[in-house]
Amino acid sequence: xxxxxxxxxxxxxxxxxxxxxxxxxxxLLQRGDVHDETLQSYLVSVTEVRMSPDxxxxxxxVKPLLGQDEEAVLKALRQNxxxxxxEVAQRVRLKYASKLKFLADESxxxxxxxxxxxxxxKVAQDLGEE
Numbered sequence: 827x828x829x830x831x832x833x834x835x836x837x838x839x840x841x842x843x844x845x846x847x848x849x850x851x852x853x854l855l856q857r858g859d860v861h862d863e864t865l866q867s868y869l870v871s872v873t874e875v876r877m878s879p880d881x882x883x884x885x886x887x888v889k890p891l892l893g894q895d896e897e898a899v900l901k902a903l904r905q906n907x908x909x910x911x912x913e914v915a916q917r918v919r920l921k922y923a924s925k926l927k928f929l930a931d932e933s934x935x936x937x938x939x940x941x942x943x944x945x946x947x948k949v950a951q952d953l954g955e956e
Contacts, residue, residue, distance in 0.1 A: 837879075843918065844875040847884055850917050851875070851910060860909060864902035868895065873931045877924070884914075884924040887931035896930050903928040 852872045854860060869891040876885045890899045903910070907926055915923035943949065 840877045840879065840881070843881060843920070844877045844884070846918050847877070847886070847914055847924065848872050848875040850914050851886060854910065854913055859913070860906050862902045862906055864895075864898050865906070868899055870899055870903075871931075873933070881920055882922050882924060883927065885927050885929060887929055887933075889931040900928055900930060 855865060855870050855872065858866050860866075871889045871891070872886060873889055874887045876887075877883070886903075888899065888903065890896055907928070911923055911926050914926065918924075
């Protein structure tokens with residue numbers, strides 16, 4: 827069987843499993859199944875899950891609403907990693923339970939920075955009226 831690759835080089839299976847894990851984690855956090863005061867007091871978005879090629883490790887990118895207290899939210903997620911891993915393992919049928927690693931999603935900050943640069947006066951001068 828031929829392995830299908832996306833333009834980024836990751837297989838379709840990795841992307842599909844990553845999306846399943848993202849949906850499960852989002853649902854758990856939205857419903858408040860994690861009994862942690864910090865996580866219950868913030869709305870947390872799970873923006874992306876990247877799976878390793880062997881599906882044993884999952885890097886989870888999260889962003890609290892409005893980016894408030896990002897470190898506190900990451901600390902709470904890391905303290906509840908065992909519970910979250912157990913829930914993901916029960917719902918996603920894989921040979922091995924994936925280890926979850928939580929990181930802050932910096933893509934929104936990078937996008938804002940690029941947008942600010944594009945709207946700067948220097949760039950406007952270069953574009954000028956043609």
